Amino acid sequence: MAVCSAYTTQSLHSTCSISTPAKTHLGFHQKQVVFYRRSSKRGGSGSSSGPCVITCSAGDSQTVVIGLAADSGCGKSTFMRRLTSVFGGAAEPPKGGNPDSNTLISDMTTVICLDDYHSLDRTGRKEKGVTALDPRANDFDLMYEQVKAIKSGVAVDKPIYNHVTGLLDPPELIKPPKILVIEGLHPMFDERVRDLLDFSIYLDISNEVKFAWKIQRDMAERGHSLESIRASIEARKPDFDAYIDPQKKYADAVIEVLPTQLIPDDNEGKVLRVRLIMKEGVKHFSPVYLFDEGSTISWIPCGRKLTCSYPGIKFHYGPDTYFGNEVSILEMDGQFDRLDELIYVESHLSNISTKFYGEVTQQMLKHADFPGSNNGTGLFQTIVGLKIRDLYEQITSSKTAAPLEATKA
Amino acid sequence: MATLRLHSLTAASEKIPTSPFAPSSRVLSASFHCNEKRVSIRMTINAMGGGAKYKGTQMREKQLSDMIKMKVTEAKQVCEGDETSDECKVAWDEVEEVSQAKADLRLRLEVEKKDPLESFCLENPETEECKVYDD
Numbered sequence: 385m386a387v388c389s390a391y392t393t394q395s396l397h398s399t400c401s402i403s404t405p406a407k408t409h410l411g412f413h414q415k416q417v418v419f420y421r422r423s424s425k426r427g428g429s430g431s432s433s434g435p436c437v438i439t440c441s442a443g444d445s446q447t448v449v450i451g452l453a454a455d456s457g458c459g460k461s462t463f464m465r466r467l468t469s470v471f472g473g474a475a476e477p478p479k480g481g482n483p484d485s486n487t488l489i490s491d492m493t494t495v496i497c498l499d500d501y502h503s504l505d506r507t508g509r510k511e512k513g514v515t516a517l518d519p520r521a522n523d524f525d526l527m528y529e530q531v532k533a534i535k536s537g538v539a540v541d542k543p544i545y546n547h548v549t550g551l552l553d554p555p556e557l558i559k560p561p562k563i564l565v566i567e568g569l570h571p572m573f574d575e576r577v578r579d580l581l582d583f584s585i586y587l588d589i590s591n592e593v594k595f596a597w598k599i600q601r602d603m604a605e606r607g608h609s610l611e612s613i614r615a616s617i618e619a620r621k622p623d624f625d626a627y628i629d630p631q632k633k634y635a636d637a638v639i640e641v642l643p644t645q646l647i648p649d650d651n652e653g654k655v656l657r658v659r660l661i662m663k664e665g666v667k668h669f670s671p672v673y674l675f676d677e678g679s680t681i682s683w684i685p686c687g688r689k690l691t692c693s694y695p696g697i698k699f700h701y702g703p704d705t706y707f708g709n710e711v712s713i714l715e716m717d718g719q720f721d722r723l724d725e726l727i728y729v730e731s732h733l734s735n736i737s738t739k740f741y742g743e744v745t746q747q748m749l750k751h752a753d754f755p756g757s758n759n760g761t762g763l764f765q766t767i768v769g770l771k772i773r774d775l776y777e778q779i780t781s782s783k784t785a786a787p788l789e790a791t792k793a
Numbered sequence: 794m795a796t797l798r799l800h801s802l803t804a805a806s807e808k809i810p811t812s813p814f815a816p817s818s819r820v821l822s823a824s825f826h827c828n829e830k831r832v833s834i835r836m837t838i839n840a841m842g843g844g845a846k847y848k849g850t851q852m853r854e855k856q857l858s859d860m861i862k863m864k865v866t867e868a869k870q871v872c873e874g875d876e877t878s879d880e881c882k883v884a885w886d887e888v889e890e891v892s893q894a895k896a897d898l899r900l901r902l903e904v905e906k907k908d909p910l911e912s913f914c915l916e917n918p919e920t921e922e923c924k925v926y927d928d
Contacts, residue, residue: 477912483910509883513883515882515883517886547890547891547897602861602892605858607858607866608861608892615885616888619868619885623882
């Protein structure tokens with residue numbers, strides 16, 4: 385469905401010419417239709433008789449843009465899968481294109497990996513001595529121009545960074561979706577890109593948990609050992625702390641993953657303490673709360689009505705400040721072992737933007753084999769997905785209201 | 794009274810039927826079939842790989858594994874002199890990049906059970922990359 389803005393309010397009896405789509409050096413496609421009015425006028429309302437220009441955008445020109453800062457690869461992460469699943473349909477790489485593409489497309493969403501905006505490929509970074517974390521390895525001008533174009537309904541030819549070869553491959557066409565997610569290391573680094581985001585999330589993994597996860601990820605690889613895994617994290621840390629970490633103060637929601645406090649000296653990283661830090665006052669976003677909004681609550685759901693196995697589940701909710709911003713923090717420590725624990729918890733949370741009772745549980749079950757399905761990471765990622773759906777619906781309903789008023793006038 | 798029927802909590806990921814709920818119905822009775830033994834929904838990442846259907850994907854898996862080994866050795870060598878040098882940082886960053894690429898491929902094959910070359914090979918079945926790999 386196209387949204388067209390007309391620049392006069394005349395009714396149109398005209399021959400029209402359609403200009404050929406022009407492609408600029410930045411890889412944009414535009415379609416403009418120019419209508420020329422014939423000499424016979426219809427009614428005399430005394431308005432201008434010049435040609436009226438209608439600019440049509442390929443999709444709804446109200447693409448909602450979400451930014452996700454994560455250090456865990458892109459476009460294929462669990463968070464993205466949960467998010468696209470909330471909107472329905474599975475996200476797939478573009479069919480028939482480059483098999484090493486990082487992009488994921490579903491009915492409603494397109495997920496772009498920001499590594500595609502690397503200005504230096506692997507060889508180039510080696511020569512200059514910069515890591516992928518360094519802003520000097522990324523083309524923020526192109527990132528801004530293309531995200532801005534997609535947001536306004538214009539398709540772009542986006543480069544592809546091939547993680548296997550380490551080279552920049554020929555571009556792929558990205559058509560404006562209803563929801564664009566930009567995922568990677570620097571979604572909130574550049575101020576201009578930040579201003580384009582309707583909602584932003586930062587996934588903050590603590591060092592201990594990062595180490596435990598990377599061990600799980602890499603230990604079976606013959607090339608790796610505990611030392612090499614640790615050395616890799618340590619070597620990247622200075623650049624990470626300098627360029628990536630500072631973005632979290634701009635995020636509307638931060639998902640902080642820490643080791644559990646329920647098991648003393650636990651270093652396996654299997655039981656997790658997850659905090660959902662939600663900024664107050666964000667348009668179209670009402671933070672999730674427990675029982676009484678704005679108060680401070682400590683809640684252990686396990687007891688007479690619900691039996692949990694060790695180490696149990698512990699919740700905390702309360703207002704706080706985070707880098708100078710007013711926030712509400714919802715925290716879960718522990719893990720779900722049974723379905724009824726999950727649904728019990730869901731029934732006590734408020735402002736989760738579900739469309740029916742049990743939707744969070746249903747979404748979690750749909751992806752029971754994903755990592756984090758039994759703890760706060762899966763729970764909060766699912767809830768954030770639902771909040772984004774709610775945000776999207778609020779934005780699109782407020783935007784369709786405006787053109788309706790114009791036609792009535 | 795509305796009823797929510799949920800299927801077993803296993804990794805089989807059956808399609809959960811979406812039951813339309815009237816927003817006003819807050820009362821719920823959950824009935825579910827749960828195999829008590831397989832209640833755990835934790836996922837163990839099997840790093841041995843598997844599920845590659847096409848030769849091209851199998852080759853990529855091997856290529857990434859070999860690159861990991863090679864780049865770890867390289868990083869150790871480069872960092873021997875100065876651990877804080879730019880060269881050292883870049884070397885370990887490359888290790889991270891290929892490790893993540895390998896993990897992504899593994900995840901795709903094992904969790905999604907989809908070969909990344911699927912749609913490419915449907916259109917180009919004669920290419921070397923698209924020979925079906927027999928285990």
